[in-house]
Amino acid sequence: MALAYTLAMKTCLSCSAPGIFLAACLATGQVLAAGPVSEQDYLGEMPVVLSVTRLAQPLNETPAAVTVLDRELIRRSGARDLAELLRLVPGFIFTHIEGAVKPTATYHADYDSITRHLDVYVDGRSVYSSLLVGTASLGMMGIVLEDIERIEVLRGSNSAAYGANAFLGVVNVVTRHAADTVGGMISVSAGQGNLRDGVARVGWGDSHAAFRLTAASQADDGFNKLADSKRMQQLNFRGDLQLTGRDELTLTAGHAALDWNSDTEYGVMDQRWRNSHARAEWTRTLDSASQFKLSATTDEELYRDFYPLMRADGVSRRVVLEGTYSFVANPAWRFVWGTHYRHEQVHSVDLFAGHPDQSFASWRLFGNAEWRPHAQWLVNMGGLWERHSIIGSESAPRLVVNFLAAPGHTLRVGATSAYKLPTLFELRSSWYLDGQPMIEARGGARSERIDTTEIGYLGQLHPTLSLDFRGFVEKVKGLLRYSRPCSGCGNDVVNKDPNTQRGWEGQLRWQPSPDTQVFLNHTRLSLVPDATSSALNTDPYRAPRHFSSFVLMQRLPENIDLSLIHTTTQSYFWVRKDDMLPAFRQTDLRLAKSFRLGTTRAEAAMFLRAIGGGHVDYVQRGLPEVYLDRRLHASLRLDF
Amino acid sequence: MTYGLAWAQKPAIWIVTTDSGPVYREVADTVRGEIDRVLPDAVQWVVVPAQQIDVSAPAPKMIITVGSGALAAVAALPADVTAPVLATLLPRLAFDRELGRATKKLTASAIVLDQPPVRQAALIRAALPGARQVGLLLGPESRQMLLPLRSALQDYGFSVHAEDIGQRGMFAALQGILDDSDVVLAIADPAVFNSETISAVLTAGYRRQVPLVAFSPAYVKAGSLLGLYATPSQVGRAAAEATRAMLAGAPLPIPAAPREFSIDLNAAVARSLGLSLREDEMRRRMGATERKP
8 A cells, every 4th residue: 555645745644534525517517416317427527526635645756765554454463552563664673661661662773762763643743742851652652553544654854844853753643534433343452461451432423524532441560570560541532524615624632641660770660641632633625736734732741750769750731833735836846835833831840950840932834845847757855944942943954856767666865854852851951869960951952963865765576576675874963962061960961972874674565465465674774983972872782783574464264364473683782782682583473363243343363472482672780671571462352 | 203202212310419518419420420421421310409309300210319318308209200219328227217107119229328347347357456345335226236236246256345325324335335345336326426425435435545436537537546438429439330230220239338438547546546557558458358248
């Protein structure tokens, strides 16, 4: 399936699907009314529904490497959360930081352990949390996989369309249109490690107005040898309304509550995270070649831990307003431009001792021009400019050329520059551990930058075999690091450690028959520190030198479905060089049978993680070893 | 006297159009043009819109109607007009309906707009070789087509999921077939496919990556992936062929679609779905697998 909503039309990726038509004049002047069929049904005019601005860009025309995970793959992967799914995308590594409760995925290298350099969107809302250091890991857990229509993963920096935080890549999650989930769904899972999950969903309405409410709960005791149990509960709402022939409104809202404990350097900590959000997006189609979108989002978060010596409790609130206008000027030129305003405030007595209330505002302007000088050539020129109330201005330009060399074979060459703004924590924090200053940010932190040049190929090698390849040189500058200016001082947050990430990644997709699909991902990565970098932070082993994943999905007779996932990762470290994570392999197996109970569709499945036995998943001095066990769980899903 | 006799031997053919609209005229002009080209000056043509039929005109050897309104008008003519009727440019159901309503016995056949199910199945197979299940959304008119459609589609290796909008309503029926179909084949029925419902059908289908194969170029412009249809000229040429046979003494052919057909492709939708389709390639594949009906 080649379906990636136009990257240039960034907010199109928030996908309320095309649902408008033009009022068109009927050439014959007759109104078609239900009645006997006549030649008028064959000869009459129809309004244009799927106009050019509403159609998604095919994958070979996107100005970036994109991997799409569709609903079927998500279901057959057996994954319980988004981070786990991302290990099926080339270039992504996946682990559990400090325990089962923190599934963490990152693209290429992370330099921290919290998915700091990846931006994740759900229906147009960024789930990147600026609380504390900034991470997408928590937000990624607040997504119900059964509600997802597809995930578009943009591998590579995308600040030119997404702004700060889209440093290494963007994960864009699109949930199902409410009209597509009318009815009910229940799913329950139970398994080893006291795993108990449940999802209940109800949808109502029709193509004019449809709504959905999903309640989900996930809980387990984590890995055997650790205290890392969790419970996640969430309630999500979505409404899709066709207000008039040319106006659509999409409403989303939700609340997530995550409680967990983890084995940390400071002992076992109980932690809590809460998130409430609401968003409205209005799309107006002006004519068959242009449209605009306006959206407003509000998001609140709370984090609390119960460890007395080093607390990091805080609340944050964010308001985002965005407008985008896109139009097709003629067959050779398409444009998108837009503006984005955000205001974020944080309150934390622990993190900002002395001045617990902090805030910032930022404006962005972005635009992209897509030029087709010739049927086989496509040029994307775009960029984003941001003005941050504390840091000042940043910009992220991008230039990408796609050459459709032959039908089914596309080459892509591009250069892009991206940035990551420091969070309020990195600029202003004053954080004490047991009375001693641990972090004292002096406000000198500036944006991290990454300049990428890449070459890509997307092609059909054979009717049943396709290849997606990306070769890249990613120059990272000014990584934010902790550094003590004097002994006894708290760590300042400063920019240093430039280094280069170089390598290639690819995915081979083979579909020898409609019942068999095979994916093979492989990534080769080397980190080359700059002469001025500090040895630790840019050590070549900070990311695995190569890693791969293999997925087989096979339909068997009697409506039985088999998936086999195998991942291999070379040795690397996350935090300290002496904490090398040994190389590991993991094989997971899923078997499912679908059947009917009257008009209800049902699927019973079992998922065995690490059938070859477990492996060490994360190592950090002072912490017990994080050992990912073999685990079996079973689930039953009913759709009415 | 001889002159009058010679004149009287030239057969008259009436072409009755539903109204004076351009589409009907195109069919009429094509028939005339084709016959005049191969049998110059052999026919006395009487071309009139339905409201202007003159029953006192010379009795025709055959009557060609263009459109369902024209057939209705001809069927209502007095019983002494007994010429065989070739109805053109109308759906098979409209033809059957008008014949059923006629108060007198009519010898009639038709060049219909409905494409043969076998051809529709062949097109879907040629365009989407990996497709396994075809969805059908049927209504009060099109539900009669279910059996021949199912049979032809199954012959081409498809399984069929058909929903009747009369049972669960349009929305539920559409969601039902989109859930498990790889492609939807639209069959003309104003209760199911019209300018009001087309938006919901195309957008819901597009969200699920399920393309629509429809029956007119207007649907392709709207967003349908493919359209399989016969143009007025193609209908006219088929009518001319039947007329020529009639003039040579053959009986009316059985009601059928024209041999010639057109395929329209929405290239933007095809690209967006990751399909690279070419009309000539699809025709070639259709020709290769076409089974004689």
